Amino acid sequence: MSLGLTSASFPKNAHAALANPPLLKAIAHIEETLVGGRRRAVDALPEFDALRDAGRDIKAHTLKHLDLYLEAFEKKVVEAGGFVHWAADAAEASRIVLDICQAAGARRVTKGKSMITEEVGLNAFLGANGITPVETDLGEYIIQLRGETPSHIIAPAVHVNKEQVAADFRRVHTDLDPKRNLDEPTSLLAEARGVLRERFLSADVGITGANFLVAETGSTVIVTNEGNGDLTQILPKTHIVLASIEKVVPTLEDVATIMRLLARSATGQEMSVYTTFSTGPRRAGDPDGPEAFHVVLLDNGRSAMLGSEFEDMLRCIRCGACINHCPVYRSIGGHAYGSVYPGPMGSVLTPSLQGLEKAAHLANASTLCGRCESVCPMRIPLPKMLRHWREKEFERHLTPKKARFGLAVWRFFAARPHLYGAATRLAAWGLARLAGKNGALSQVPLADGWTRWRDLPAPEGGTFRTEWAKRGRK
Amino acid sequence: MTTPKPRVGLFVTCLVDFFRPTIGFSAVKLLEDAGCEVSVPAAQTCCGQPAYNSGDRGGARALAEQVIALFEGFDYVVIPSGSCAGMIKVHYPDLFVGEPGWRLRAERLAAKTHELTSFLVDVLGVAPLPVTWEGTATYHDSCSGLRELGLKAQPRRLLSSVEGLAVREMSDPEACCGFGGAFCVKYDEISNAIVDRKAADIKVTGADLLLSGDLGCLLNIAGKLKREGSRVEVRHVAEVLAGMTSGPAIGGTRK
Numbered sequence: 001m002s003l004g005l006t007s008a009s010f011p012k013n014a015h016a017a018l019a020n021p022p023l024l025k026a027i028a029h030i031e032e033t034l035v036g037g038r039r040r041a042v043d044a045l046p047e048f049d050a051l052r053d054a055g056r057d058i059k060a061h062t063l064k065h066l067d068l069y070l071e072a073f074e075k076k077v078v079e080a081g082g083f084v085h086w087a088a089d090a091a092e093a094s095r096i097v098l099d100i101c102q103a104a105g106a107r108r109v110t111k112g113k114s115m116i117t118e119e120v121g122l123n124a125f126l127g128a129n130g131i132t133p134v135e136t137d138l139g140e141y142i143i144q145l146r147g148e149t150p151s152h153i154i155a156p157a158v159h160v161n162k163e164q165v166a167a168d169f170r171r172v173h174t175d176l177d178p179k180r181n182l183d184e185p186t187s188l189l190a191e192a193r194g195v196l197r198e199r200f201l202s203a204d205v206g207i208t209g210a211n212f213l214v215a216e217t218g219s220t221v222i223v224t225n226e227g228n229g230d231l232t233q234i235l236p237k238t239h240i241v242l243a244s245i246e247k248v249v250p251t252l253e254d255v256a257t258i259m260r261l262l263a264r265s266a267t268g269q270e271m272s273v274y275t276t277f278s279t280g281p282r283r284a285g286d287p288d289g290p291e292a293f294h295v296v297l298l299d300n301g302r303s304a305m306l307g308s309e310f311e312d313m314l315r316c317i318r319c320g321a322c323i324n325h326c327p328v329y330r331s332i333g334g335h336a337y338g339s340v341y342p343g344p345m346g347s348v349l350t351p352s353l354q355g356l357e358k359a360a361h362l363a364n365a366s367t368l369c370g371r372c373e374s375v376c377p378m379r380i381p382l383p384k385m386l387r388h389w390r391e392k393e394f395e396r397h398l399t400p401k402k403a404r405f406g407l408a409v410w411r412f413f414a415a416r417p418h419l420y421g422a423a424t425r426l427a428a429w430g431l432a433r434l435a436g437k438n439g440a441l442s443q444v445p446l447a448d449g450w451t452r453w454r455d456l457p458a459p460e461g462g463t464f465r466t467e468w469a470k471r472g473r474k
Numbered sequence: 475m476t477t478p479k480p481r482v483g484l485f486v487t488c489l490v491d492f493f494r495p496t497i498g499f500s501a502v503k504l505l506e507d508a509g510c511e512v513s514v515p516a517a518q519t520c521c522g523q524p525a526y527n528s529g530d531r532g533g534a535r536a537l538a539e540q541v542i543a544l545f546e547g548f549d550y551v552v553i554p555s556g557s558c559a560g561m562i563k564v565h566y567p568d569l570f571v572g573e574p575g576w577r578l579r580a581e582r583l584a585a586k587t588h589e590l591t592s593f594l595v596d597v598l599g600v601a602p603l604p605v606t607w608e609g610t611a612t613y614h615d616s617c618s619g620l621r622e623l624g625l626k627a628q629p630r631r632l633l634s635s636v637e638g639l640a641v642r643e644m645s646d647p648e649a650c651c652g653f654g655g656a657f658c659v660k661y662d663e664i665s666n667a668i669v670d671r672k673a674a675d676i677k678v679t680g681a682d683l684l685l686s687g688d689l690g691c692l693l694n695i696a697g698k699l700k701r702e703g704s705r706v707e708v709r710h711v712a713e714v715l716a717g718m719t720s721g722p723a724i725g726g727t728r729k
Contacts, residue, residue, distance in 0.1 A: 011661065014661070014663060014664055327650045328664055331667035331668055365657070365660075365664065366654070367617070367653065367654025367657050368527060368657075369650035370617055370622070371617070371648070371650065373621070387529070389529075390528060391529040393529050399528070403528065407524065407525060407530055410525075411537075414520045414522075415519075415536055417516070417517040424488075424492050427492070428492050437728045438728075439725055439726050440697065440726075450659055450662065450697070452662060452666075453665070453669075453698070454697030455700040455725060456697055457493065457693050457696045459493045460493070464495035464498040465491055465516060467495050467499075468495075473514065474513055
């Protein structure tokens with residue numbers, strides 16, 4: 001896997017994030033840009049909810065027959081003159097990509113934005129084997145310069161502000177005039193474009209992900225807003241698509257349906273600026289395109305999710321809507337999760353990919369408010385699946401001892417109404433006395449998690465059931 | 475011959491029982507005013523959410539059995555909480571997968587269980603007796619009630635009949651307050667960041683009263699506002715609707 005995965009120290013990561021004002025300022029923009037954008041786009045499309053049903057059904061159907069559609073896809077790719085490689089895990093996928101690059105004599109590869117390459121840690125692996133990967137999506141390029149991982153699946157550099165980008169460009173682009181003006185986003189963009197243009201032209205291999213794999217045609221589909229994906233896959237002699245198995249859909253018609261959901265849910269656009277279909281290598285008479293076309297299909301734990309309580313997660317189209325609407329993500333940003341995929345979708349997916357032992361915090365670090373599910377274009381029941389992970393954690397006795405003990409004590413009393421009544425009566429009376437006229441407590445034994453940040457409103461005094469009985473009621 | 479009064483079992487919830495009986499009495503008043511015969515089974519404790527949301531299905535199931543046995547004899551079960559009502563309506567049947575007998579009992583209970591404001595508006599279709607509250611309120615949509623039960627218009631509709639009361643909406647009334655049960659103490663720092671935003675959104679409205687239908691959220695928000703020295707009063711929507719507002723607000727100073 002890629003740069004340090006630190007889900008196990010989630011609370012510490014979150015603490016650091018909350019003490020980082022520039023980060024908090026940067027992620028606050030999500031409200032207007034992504035959340036606001038989605039709301040406006042959805043409000044303008046009356047059939048949006050019907051489309052969500054259709055999208056969910058397409059994906060659910062495909063997952064029921066995944067083997068069939070993947071084999072159909074493979075056949076079509078081969079017919080078009082391409083190659084398909086099956087990778088069981090991250091290590092195998094990286095190995096396959098490296099082999100293709102080495103066979104092509106590659107020294108430098110360009111990359112379109114791809115979360116799957118993040119998942120397998122491809123950049124580090126290629127770098128260690130003497131091949132220089134260059135990210136060409138602006139956000140990915142920025143975080144590559146910074147030595148960071150994406151903090152968001154569609155806006156990888158959402159945690160960075162433009163002053164930081166300017167400083168990074170000055171640090172790395174040392175051949176440019178040190179006195180140049182980098183105050184405006186447009187000047188940053190122009191500089192990145194200039195630098196990347198040369199990289200595009202000198203790349204030996206282009207690597208992209210895929211938003212869809214189309215079984216009926218053997219096409220891979222990417223959507224981008226910068227056109228960098230097209231230059232990545234058209235200019236070099238070899239194009240490698242690295243995609244996970246659940247990206248397949250049966251037909252072009254299905255792509256069209258889900259496309260209507262994807263950009264609206266992600267950025268609030270009706271469509272991304274570029275939507276590119278790749279079917280095999282360059283044919284005789286094609287004006288451009290790669291000479292070799294490879295698709296690497298990654299499993300990495302996904303087939304084990306089929307038929308399990310986590311199967312619905314494989315419907316995910318990586319739009320990021322759940323992330324944008326998550327109150328936890330919006331408080332701490334993506335890096336605190338310590339995983340490749342942050343936010344609700346990441347908290348469901350990560351334990352499947354990394355193991356629950358390392359990722360148990362993620363399933364618990366949610367209020368289960370349900371806003372993620374309410375905006376998910378694929379209607380994935382994310383809170384339900386977070387709860388499933390909590391159940392697995394409890395079954396496997398991974399729940400922290402303190403929490404388990406507290407739960408056992410609560411359970412003992414809650415199952416014994418008389419005892420429960422007596423205990424709560426005493427505690428309510430005690431706390432009310434302790435609070436006195438203030439009506440709230442600023443410190444309570446064993447409740448410092450609460451009182452560190454807020455007062456605890458005091459009980460009124462008698463419990464409801466005592467007061468009710470006093471009135472002679474049943 | 476008159477129609478017999480609907481027999482309502484009030485599930486008062488563990489939080490209301492412990493922290494704020496006034497909400498329970500307000501619910502009783504609203505139900506009785508609406509012509510119901512209200513009982514409060516004495517052996518009730520908790521709906522089981524703490525166990526359910528901590529992954530302890532067995533613990534949740536044990537409490538669900540207790541609640542089902544205690545309440546299945548009523549015509550209706552009414553709860554002054556969206557999250558506890560959601561637990562019974564949405565999640566109880568799921569606790570008994572593969573056990574047709576219990577599952578059926580859970581489904582029957584689910585079908586006749588209602589959150590208080592939804593029961594008054596959607597089931598009985600009544601308006602509460604006239605009450606007055608002079609001031610401006612803002613309403614926080616608690617997550618479970620909103621997203622599991624579709625509560626949104628019901629409390630607002632009931633509040634529209636309160637004399638003197640204006641409701642001014644927050645910019646994002648549907649944003650979570652950060653309570654989340656055990657979440658608020660397990661990940662207290664994040665919980666605080668979330669309730670911080672909620673408190674700020676409340677302040678912007680200029681309202682002098684914050685209302686909601688779930689005591690968990692109300693304790694969290696009231697605790698935050700109090701710590702910040704805010705003068706905004708925090709109350710359960712039932713208290714205002716029933717006119718039981720002579721006592722101190724949640725976390726408010728006492729005479």
